[in-house]
Amino acid sequence: MEVSVAARSAITSGFCSTVTALVVALLFFPQAWGEGEKLRIGTTLHPYYSFVANIVGERAELVPLIDADSNPHNYTPKAADIKRLMTIDVLVVNGIGHDEWAFDILKAVNRGDELHLLYANDGVALIPIAGDNGQTKVVNPHTFISTTAAIQQVYTIAKGLGKLDPDNARAYRDNARRYATSLRRIKATYMAQLVDVDLSQFRCATMHGAYGYLMQEFGLQVAAVIEPRHGVQPNARQLAKTIDSIKAANVNVLFGEKYFASKLSQTIKNATGVQMYSFSHMSDGQYSAELFERETRANLDTLVAAIASVSAVEQRP
């Protein structure tokens, strides 16, 4: 009986504090963005935080919608997210399948027209998830793991924010262009390292279907993706089929996930003899303006190392 009372008390207390917080938020932030005040911009995924931080600098405030250590693949909204949502003027979203939980939070808090949604991918030309073997083409929502598609999103965000905040539109545009140049120069540095490398023998598969845009800008292709659907582990039959595909395509490198490691990768390595490397999904660590550039460098380091290893193996007598 004591447990029951305690549990009921905790539930009541939690509910009351959430409701109180919501009421307080509604009272004090009915329209946070007033004359002369800074725009408060919410972001869903880590890269969007970096993009917006580099576009706005000190001219606006950033509010990550969810905690930094959350996995965006299986995220369940919390009361704290609702509180954060109540304080922002605009929310920058991926919108094409990688932050659907944000729309659940939006449904829970009906802010109508006073919250602006900025779809970062509006202008991006999407590509299918690689390695679908000619089956139904499925949109790859990982446009934030590349530089070319990232730059397109940076431009879209800068233009969108400029419309909402015309006084700072020019600064947003100039910052976006500077940031884009910086991203292009990062990529160019790694391109230069590959200038004399023969890429013809490089054939890769990935655990997660996230790296099609990244590979595309290096003129490379993904031969197979292990996950049958986004964030879903393959069953035994699907895994066996994928292993056959990897063997048939002479895949020599498998890219796993740096932050979402899977035991399956070792199984596949043992079955096929591929070399294993890990990419960053860019959705881990503290939110920061530098995260996207840092993780891009890490991914390109990994890609260059993987290509070099294949090239070295091929050159052996």
Next chain:
Amino acid sequence: MSKPLSSAVVPASKRREIMLLLVCVLVLLLIATAYLSSRPQQREKSKLLDWQLSAFYDLGAVDQAVYNALRTSVSELWWLHGDMLTANKANNIDAVSWPSVQQLAEYYVVPPFAQDVSSRQQGDIQWRRAAAFSFEGLAVYFGHRGTRPQQSAYLLVLNHAHKGASFSNGAAIWLHSDSNVVMPTIIKQNSLIVNGWKQVVAYSGAMEVKRLKGDDNGG
């Protein structure tokens, strides 16, 4: 010691309850079936004209990569055009106000013009700024002689939506199935179509949002 009595009591409404339960299950199944069959399972191929191609469905990997790079370069090209136009006016210079291919490749490192591993993988396309008229707001970047199998030739046409418009203008990207095709002399829609060029239409994020969220939220 008396023997315990037991008897099964059948509710008067037993038959009606079973029937009601069955009807409920049937209704739920019908609703679920109707919902699943009406839900779009995949993006519809946009209603394209016969002189258009879908970047998502119709292009090979190389053409798709070149197209995406060209599409991303459009904003930067318009902004550079604005910068150059302003500088030329300020200095009273009558010069082309669009960046050259060399500037794009070497200074701005803008793909697909940049000469690097990616351009090598994309068949070492030969790019040229084929036409540029300072004040009509038209520029054309033409790429051909790519060496990859089934590779196309490319035409990026930048044009003002209307005269006097700001620099947030549009662009069209055209492909020709013959990678060695020569530069078209007339850059007009009808002429390009007659000469075998096809306009590429992206499957954009805005279209995917529309599919996922419905018309109200589509960007």
